[in-house]
Amino acid sequence: MPVVRALNKVVRQALQVPGCGCQPLAVAVRNISFSPRQVTSGSDASFHSVSFSETDHPKVLITGGLGQLGVGLAKLLRKRFGKNNVILSDIRKPPSNVFHSGPFIYSDILDYKNLREIVVNNRITWLVHYSALLSAVGEANVPLARAVNITGLHNILDIAAEHGLRLFVPSTIGAFGPTSPRNPTPDLCIQRPRTIYGVSKVHAELMGEYYHHRYGLDFRCLRYPGIISADSQPGGGTTDYAVQIFHDAVKTGKFECNLKPDTRLPMMYIDDCLRATLEVMEAPAETLSMRTYNINAMSFTPEELVQEVQKQLPDLQVTYDVDLVRQAIADSWPMNFDDSNARRDWGWKHDYDLPELVQTMFNYIGSDSCIARAN
Ligand SMILES: NC(=O)c1ccc[n+]([C@@H]2O[C@H](COP(=O)([O-])OP(=O)(O)OC[C@H]3O[C@@H](n4cnc5c(N)ncnc54)[C@H](O)[C@@H]3O)[C@@H](O)[C@H]2O)c1
Numbered sequence: 001m002p003v004v005r006a007l008n009k010v011v012r013q014a015l016q017v018p019g020c021g022c023q024p025l026a027v028a029v030r031n032i033s034f035s036p037r038q039v040t041s042g043s044d045a046s047f048h049s050v051s052f053s054e055t056d057h058p059k060v061l062i063t064g065g066l067g068q069l070g071v072g073l074a075k076l077l078r079k080r081f082g083k084n085n086v087i088l089s090d091i092r093k094p095p096s097n098v099f100h101s102g103p104f105i106y107s108d109i110l111d112y113k114n115l116r117e118i119v120v121n122n123r124i125t126w127l128v129h130y131s132a133l134l135s136a137v138g139e140a141n142v143p144l145a146r147a148v149n150i151t152g153l154h155n156i157l158d159i160a161a162e163h164g165l166r167l168f169v170p171s172t173i174g175a176f177g178p179t180s181p182r183n184p185t186p187d188l189c190i191q192r193p194r195t196i197y198g199v200s201k202v203h204a205e206l207m208g209e210y211y212h213h214r215y216g217l218d219f220r221c222l223r224y225p226g227i228i229s230a231d232s233q234p235g236g237g238t239t240d241y242a243v244q245i246f247h248d249a250v251k252t253g254k255f256e257c258n259l260k261p262d263t264r265l266p267m268m269y270i271d272d273c274l275r276a277t278l279e280v281m282e283a284p285a286e287t288l289s290m291r292t293y294n295i296n297a298m299s300f301t302p303e304e305l306v307q308e309v310q311k312q313l314p315d316l317q318v319t320y321d322v323d324l325v326r327q328a329i330a331d332s333w334p335m336n337f338d339d340s341n342a343r344r345d346w347g348w349k350h351d352y353d354l355p356e357l358v359q360t361m362f363n364y365i366g367s368d369s370c371i372a373r374a375n
Pocket residue numbers: 063064065066067068069070089090091092107108109110129130131132133134148152170171172173223224225226227228233234235236237239
């Protein structure tokens with residue numbers, strides 16, 4: 001039981017420190033290299049020290065990398081750190097262009113030992129944890145959402161703490177609920193979401209911050225708005241309509257929206273989202289006065305998006321067939337996001353507002369079809 005005795009000593013020392021005692025405890029735990037999981041299992045505590053020179057590129061693992069955001073993030077990070085320093089992982093089979101664009105590995109975040117093996121064998125130093133079930137699919141399968149979003153997160157936190165990783169976990173506008181201030185929603189306010197997705201994301205924010213204070217984990221978290229991308233499909237969220245409209249408009253000239261025309265939600269173009277992620281991961285720790293930040297770009301309703309799209313495609317026909325589950329979720333989420341802390345602390349600044357977003361989406365999704373229809 002030397003592990004338990006050593007931990008008890010650390011805890012006793014920490015509790016003697018006035019105030020929260022966070023820093024001394026974090027240092028002590030780091031020095032003896034215990035992960036929380038190793039301590040509780042009591043059976044396989046190992047003593048290792050991973051050190052990397054400041055000039056080394058990080059070695060990045062992205063979980064859930066085949067969703068809407070992961071492939072784009074891998075592309076951005078590979079440009080910066082080198083192709084072989086960024087490993088995409090998922091439980092799905094990658095399309096051939098993704099498979100051939102850089103390292104890909106199978107990883108189920110519910111398999112703790114497999115995760116640990118990947119981190120050890122590849123000398124991972126940064127972990128970007130994208131695996132999740134989003135808001136609408138989460139409501140359709142609560143047990144799976146609970147397993148992936150909560151149990152999976154626990155695995156990730158323990159692996160990251162055990163191996164001294166810098167850990168990024170995205171949160172979302174969905175981490176707020178009907179009792180939060182909605183216009184605008186600040187970083188710190190009531191968070192009582194009514195979806196399993198939102199509950200799991202508040203849990204992730206709190207657990208990450210707890211591990212930061214308790215074990216010195218370098219946890220960084222951004223609350224993303226609804227993300228809009230042209231070359232990747234959304235994974236079953238409430239904001240998906242704002243991606244679908246572009247594809248349907250170009251393909252059929254018609255769009256059926258599943259939210260009411262006046263439903264206002266914060267949104268962001270994917271390039272801004274991925275750049276923000278890299279920026280907060282590279283930000284010097286001393287600039288981060290918080291570990292979980294709102295980030296914002298624009299905020300619009302379906303009606304406003306349709307108007308902007310119709311500037312390019314005047315013949316677009318739009319109907320509304322409201323999905324009650326998604327509508328109830330959207331009605332409980334922020335309408336506008338206050339991201340002033342991110343702007344102040346690490347210089348966050350978005351590039352895309354609504355007109356640039358629409359123009360860029362059409363540039364990607366076939367400007368030829370737009371022009372043909374507009375004429
Ligand atoms: N896309 C958005 O609008 C948005 C907004 C806010 C926050 N986020 C967050 O960003 C992250 C990435 O979002 P996304 O849109 O790419 O999600 P997505 O749903 O498109 O992709 C999630 C990926 O997780 C994978 N996954 C599911 N179970 C897994 C498991 N057991 N092990 C490993 N992987 C598993 C899926 O196969 C999928 O490829 C998520 O955490 C999400 O909550 C996204």
